[in-house]
Amino acid sequence: MRALVLKRYGKPDQVALVDAPRPVPKPDDILVQVHAAGLNPIDNMIPKGMFKPILRLQLPATLGSDLAGVVVEVGSRVTRFKPGDAVFASIFDLVGGALAEFALVPESAAALKPPNLDFVQAASIPMVGLTSWQALKERAHLKPGNKVFIPAGSGGIGTFAIQLAKYLGAKVATTTSTGNVDLVRSLGADEVIDYKKQEFEDVLRDYDAVLGTVRGDALEKSLRILKPKSTVISLIGPPDAVFARARGMNFLMVSLFGLLSRKIIRRSKKYGVAYSFLFVRPDGGQLAEIGELLKAGHIRPVIDRVFPFEQAKEALAHLDQGRAKGKVVVRMT
Known part of the structure; x- marks a missing residue:
C-alpha cells in the first residue's frame, strides 16, 4: 500500500x-x-x-x-x-x-x-470535534447563557468549536479577518472582532471561558476578558505538570513542564482564573455523540x-x- x-x-x-x-x-x-x-x-x-x-x-x-x-x-x-x-x-x-x-x-x-x-x-x-468536545464540555462545562471566546474562528478548530458552543447554548465571540466575518457569523458567532481593526481585549468583558488557539501573547491578553472563577483551556501550550503526570512522564519532565507553565498559571491565578493545557485523546464514544449532532444538522x-x-x-x-x-x-x- x-x-x-x-x-x-x-x-x-x-x-x-x-x-x-x-x-x-x-x-x-x-x-x-x-x-x-x-x-x-x-x-x-x-x-x-x-x-x-x-x-x-x-x-x-x-x-x-x-x-x-x-x-x-x-x-x-x-x-x-x-x-x-x-x-x-x-x-x-x-x-x-x-x-x-x-x-x-x-x-x-x-x-x-x-x-x-x-x-x-x-x-x-475527528480531531477538531474531539478537541472542541473535550475542551468545551469536559473542561469548561459550558452551560446555556455562558460566554466563551474562541479566537481564530475561521480555522479548523474554530469552525467546529463555534458550532458546538452554540449548540450548548453559549454566547460566542471570535476573531477573524475581514474576509471571513460572514463565514463565522453563519456558524453562529454572536460577536465577531476583525483583528485587523480591533484588539479583542479592548472589546470583550466578563467571559466564562477561553479556548486558547493562537500563539504569541493572545493567551495572556485573554485573561483580561475573563470573570473570576472562569477557565482558560489552551491547545497551544505551554503544557503543565498535570499533563506531564497524566502522560506518565518522569520527574524531570514533570518539573520542566511545571516551569514552562509557571508564568501563565501565576498570571491566571492573579485574575482568579483556572488554566489547563489540553492534549486531545481519541474517543470513539464521544465521536459517536458528535456524529449524532452532525446527523441532525446541528453542526456542519x-x-x-x-x-x-x-x-x-x-x-x-x-x-x-x-x-x-x-x-x-x-x-x-
Whole structure:
C-alpha cells in the first residue's frame, strides 16, 4: 500500500510517499480502507520534531490522525464493527497513521460515519470535534447563557468549536479577518472582532471561558476578558505538570513542564482564573455523540480544500500557510 511516511525529523525532504506493508489488525483493532484523511496543524509540527518529548514515534512513521473509510477486516475481540461498515476516527497518538491506503484503528477510537456525510466531510471532523468536545464540555462545562471566546474562528478548530458552543447554548465571540466575518457569523458567532481593526481585549468583558488557539501573547491578553472563577483551556501550550503526570512522564519532565507553565498559571491565578493545557485523546464514544449532532444538522463540516493523495505533501504545505477556512482534506480514492 501507499503511505505518507516521516523518515527523519527536521527536513521536509524526509516526508515522502512510499510503499509500505499493509497493516495486520490485532485482536482489538479494525483495519480500515482509508477513503479520506483530514489534516491538522500538528501533522506539520511532528516532522519538525516539536513533539519528540511527548509523542513516542518509531521512525519511519506514517503521518496523519483523522480518517474516514470502510472496515475491511476486524480483530478477534472486535464486537462493534464488521467488514463493510463506514467509519470515521482519530488515531492520534495510537497506532500508525491515517495518510495511507489502509490504517489500523483501535475499536475504542472508531465510530460509525454519519450517513449524511461523505467520506471527505467525515474525515474533516475527528480531531477538531474531539478537541472542541473535550475542551468545551469536559473542561469548561459550558452551560446555556455562558460566554466563551474562541479566537481564530475561521480555522479548523474554530469552525467546529463555534458550532458546538452554540449548540450548548453559549454566547460566542471570535476573531477573524475581514474576509471571513460572514463565514463565522453563519456558524453562529454572536460577536465577531476583525483583528485587523480591533484588539479583542479592548472589546470583550466578563467571559466564562477561553479556548486558547493562537500563539504569541493572545493567551495572556485573554485573561483580561475573563470573570473570576472562569477557565482558560489552551491547545497551544505551554503544557503543565498535570499533563506531564497524566502522560506518565518522569520527574524531570514533570518539573520542566511545571516551569514552562509557571508564568501563565501565576498570571491566571492573579485574575482568579483556572488554566489547563489540553492534549486531545481519541474517543470513539464521544465521536459517536458528535456524529449524532452532525446527523441532525446541528453542526456542519467546513472544508477549505481537498487534495488527491498524490499531492499530500502539497496539502500539508497549504495547511502550514495558516490561511485555511475550515479543514484541509486528502482524498485517497
